[in-house]
Amino acid sequence: MSTSFARAFAPSPSRIDDAKAAGLRLVRPVRSRARKAPFVVVVMTILSIGLVGLILMSTVLQAQSFEAARLDQRAAQLRTQQQALGREVERMQSPANVAAKAVQLGMVPNANPAFLRLSDNKVLGKAEPAVAGSNIGSVTR
Amino acid sequence: MTQRQLLTRRRLRWCLVMVLVVFGLFGARLFQIQGIDASAYAAAAVNAGTKTSTDPAPRGTILDRNGEALATSVDGLTLTADPSMTADTAPQIARILHEKLGNRIDYFETIDKLRRPKSRFVYLVRDLPKWTADQALDAVAKAGLTGVFSEKETLRSYPGGKLAANLLGYVNGAGKGVAGLEQQYDKTLTGTDGSSTYEVSPTGQRIPMADSTVKEMVPGSNVKTTIDRDLQWYGDQRLADAVRESSSDWGLAITMDVKTCQVVQMSQAPTFNADDRTGMTDDKTVSRAVQNVYEPGSVLKTVTMASLADQGKVSSSTPIVVPSGMTIDKFHIGDYWQHGTIHLTAAGVIALSSNLGTIVAAKQMSDQVQYDYLRKFGFGQKTGINLPGESKGILTNGDEWTDSNKATISFGQGISVTAMQMMRAVGAIANAGKMCEPTIVSGTVDGKGNETKTSVAASHRVVSKDAAATVTRMMEAVTAPDGTAPAAAIKGYRVAGKTGTAWRVDPTTGRYIRGQNTVSFMGFAPADNPRFLTYIVLDKPYSNAGGGSTAGPVFHDLMSMALERFGVAPSGSESPKVPQEW
Numbered sequence: 001m002s003t004s005f006a007r008a009f010a011p012s013p014s015r016i017d018d019a020k021a022a023g024l025r026l027v028r029p030v031r032s033r034a035r036k037a038p039f040v041v042v043v044m045t046i047l048s049i050g051l052v053g054l055i056l057m058s059t060v061l062q063a064q065s066f067e068a069a070r071l072d073q074r075a076a077q078l079r080t081q082q083q084a085l086g087r088e089v090e091r092m093q094s095p096a097n098v099a100a101k102a103v104q105l106g107m108v109p110n111a112n113p114a115f116l117r118l119s120d121n122k123v124l125g126k127a128e129p130a131v132a133g134s135n136i137g138s139v140t141r
Numbered sequence: 142m143t144q145r146q147l148l149t150r151r152r153l154r155w156c157l158v159m160v161l162v163v164f165g166l167f168g169a170r171l172f173q174i175q176g177i178d179a180s181a182y183a184a185a186a187v188n189a190g191t192k193t194s195t196d197p198a199p200r201g202t203i204l205d206r207n208g209e210a211l212a213t214s215v216d217g218l219t220l221t222a223d224p225s226m227t228a229d230t231a232p233q234i235a236r237i238l239h240e241k242l243g244n245r246i247d248y249f250e251t252i253d254k255l256r257r258p259k260s261r262f263v264y265l266v267r268d269l270p271k272w273t274a275d276q277a278l279d280a281v282a283k284a285g286l287t288g289v290f291s292e293k294e295t296l297r298s299y300p301g302g303k304l305a306a307n308l309l310g311y312v313n314g315a316g317k318g319v320a321g322l323e324q325q326y327d328k329t330l331t332g333t334d335g336s337s338t339y340e341v342s343p344t345g346q347r348i349p350m351a352d353s354t355v356k357e358m359v360p361g362s363n364v365k366t367t368i369d370r371d372l373q374w375y376g377d378q379r380l381a382d383a384v385r386e387s388s389s390d391w392g393l394a395i396t397m398d399v400k401t402c403q404v405v406q407m408s409q410a411p412t413f414n415a416d417d418r419t420g421m422t423d424d425k426t427v428s429r430a431v432q433n434v435y436e437p438g439s440v441l442k443t444v445t446m447a448s449l450a451d452q453g454k455v456s457s458s459t460p461i462v463v464p465s466g467m468t469i470d471k472f473h474i475g476d477y478w479q480h481g482t483i484h485l486t487a488a489g490v491i492a493l494s495s496n497l498g499t500i501v502a503a504k505q506m507s508d509q510v511q512y513d514y515l516r517k518f519g520f521g522q523k524t525g526i527n528l529p530g531e532s533k534g535i536l537t538n539g540d541e542w543t544d545s546n547k548a549t550i551s552f553g554q555g556i557s558v559t560a561m562q563m564m565r566a567v568g569a570i571a572n573a574g575k576m577c578e579p580t581i582v583s584g585t586v587d588g589k590g591n592e593t594k595t596s597v598a599a600s601h602r603v604v605s606k607d608a609a610a611t612v613t614r615m616m617e618a619v620t621a622p623d624g625t626a627p628a629a630a631i632k633g634y635r636v637a638g639k640t641g642t643a644w645r646v647d648p649t650t651g652r653y654i655r656g657q658n659t660v661s662f663m664g665f666a667p668a669d670n671p672r673f674l675t676y677i678v679l680d681k682p683y684s685n686a687g688g689g690s691t692a693g694p695v696f697h698d699l700m701s702m703a704l705e706r707f708g709v710a711p712s713g714s715e716s717p718k719v720p721q722e723w
Contacts, residue, residue, distance in 0.1 A: 065348075083215045084272040090210060090300035095374035109375065111698045113705035114633065124710040125633035136378045136698075 198332025201361035205370040217296030218274035220265040224257045226288030231255035241277040299416040311415035332361035360588040367403035376408035384410040387682035402577035431531040434557040438643025441553030448514035450608035457488040460723045463498040470545035489721030492618035496552045503551035512539025518566040525578035534558045571671040574609035575600040626689030638664025640688030662692035
């Protein structure tokens with residue numbers, strides 16, 4: 001089929017002669033000077049860099065997502081621990097606990113307002129020694 | 142056309158019809174999915190791939206005046222179980238839980254719950270702090286047992302236990318404040334829960350860079366009170382002691398800074414513990430300082446005298462002839478001690494707490510004037526302290542008074558008040574005649590640290606400065622060695638005060654009950670430059686308890702502690718001697 005096709009489209013010898021007579025001649029097709037290889041290489045490189053980059057980024061993000069989940073969990077754990085310790089501190093610092101400890105050491109609440117004025121070393125109010133077991137009973141009991 | 146060709150053509154046509162029908166069905170379904178139900182399917186697809194988590198906003202903290210926490214919030218868990226999974230391993234699970242949770246859980250009861258027939262859900266133990274619950278859950282999981290689950294919640298914690306319980310109030314199971322400051326400031330304390338929605342992979346991992354929406358959580362604001370935690374604790378303990386020793390039904394002790402009207406301590410006994418939820422009965426959770434009305438008795442004589450002094454009708458040395466007794470409207474009135482006709486000064490009437498002397502003095506003003514002064518002192522009206530359920534007390538209109546009404550009201554019977562109303566009224570006398578609204582919350586602090594101060598109503602004059610000074614001098618005579626409350630005197634300081642022993646009213650019959658009293662002591666110090674006002678009320682103590690002897694010592698200790706804690710030094714001046722008789 002291809003031969004018949006070529007034959008069908010090939011200029012007939014008479015037409016070539018006519019062309020020659022008119023001063024025309026067949027021109028060889030121009031060969032492109034540009035080589036295809038570098039272009040292909042560049043495109044392939046860009047494509048592969050993009051692809052590898054995408055894979056890398058996706059992997060990193062995934063890994064970070066796992067890390068974030070782990071850190072979230074850890075943060076929650078630490079928050080719980082901080083709350084537990086905070087509550088313990090609050091209880092230890094509560095007046096009731098401090099008073100109980102002080103009473104164990106033999107101290108009593110001081111309900112005797114007396115002040116020492118430093119400028120003239122004067123005692124304001126009537127200072128009285130505290131008496132053991134005096135004042136509030138509910139702590140000592 | 143041959144027979145065979147015809148047959149082939151018919152078969153081909155049938156095939157074409159079948160193919161067209163099938164394609165038609167596909168087309169119809171496609172139209173249904175894409176054209177009609179498109180949005181529903183799209184939503185379902187998004188739903189399947191997204192996950193929403195709520196970020197609960199913590200409730201705000203209630204702080205004392207120095208920033209110490211009085212009420213805080215912590216994460217909590219409630220343990221639940223599925224009995225269909227735990228029935229066989231009930232004893233092992235119960236043993237582990239009992240080991241980890243101690244007496245918060247009953248071993249045998251838990252076994253029963255874990256074996257409850259035909260049930261797939263039981264509550265095992267509620268309101269556990271998260272760290273405790275986590276330990277128990279870990280232990281159960283480690284032992285390879287299943288069927289125990291947990292539910293998240295926010296726990297309210299009161300580090301001081303009973304400390305200021307009636308003032309702070311408490312929250313219900315849903316975390317909503319239902320009493321005290323927790324109720325009054327519920328909106329402020331409650332934050333706005335945040336939420337985040339993001340796309341997840343089928344295994345539940347969050348897909349990075351996928352669409353996500355985040356609604357920021359807004360934590361509740363903190364409420365800053367004017368309470369001093371340490372003084373509050375001391376007041377709580379001292380009052381509890383007094384209530385026990387006098388076998389009273391209940392007691393109140395309130396201390397207020399008279400310059401600013403800031404309440405620095407407000408105790409009630411018996412009280413409850415909102416932290417471990419013990420003693421939560423109505424008679425203990427009621428906030429008596431603002432919700433309980435009672436007849437104040439003789440403490441109100443100070444208001445009567447201030448009204449008279451403001452009109453220039455008495456001074457501390459005004460002579461008053463006190464009869465041995467009076468019968469008004471067939472109602473016999475006497476003094477708490479037997480006497481004939483005696484000659485007392487106005488200061489003597491207050492110092493010895495003479496009912497008859499007060500009636501004689503009060504006769505100088507009309508019913509309406511006396512009523513108007515009581516209104517000016519704030520009786521029959523709320524104090525503006527901004528606590529829930531505040532009562533207005535009971536003060537009948539002046540034009541409805543009988544002679545006996547006027548007589549008894551002048552010494553504090555036939556009028557019902559709240560302790561906070563008494564604080565505000567006598568606070569005006571201590572503050573040189575100017576009255577302000579008691580406050581207990583100084584401001585709120587939001588999550589970013591912005592403080593909003595509570596607006597304070599300006600103080601206004603009730604009686605003249607001279608009238609207030611006159612009554613202060615009379616009240617100083619009360620704590621003198623020959624007054625009714627020498628036990629309330631504080632060595633080195635000038636103390637002004639007034640005792641009260643009021644008959645109790647039976648709420649069912651509306652009549653007085655013989656032998657049952659409400660005893661009280663109201664005083665302020667230093668009398669020459671008042672800083673604190675302290676009020677002690679003891680209801681239904683043993684029958685012969687008196688305001689001076691029973692409430693006086695509590696006042697002495699509490700006021701001493703307040704003066705010491707706030708560094709209020711005495712001026713060193715002596716109380717002026719005021720003659721009690723003439």
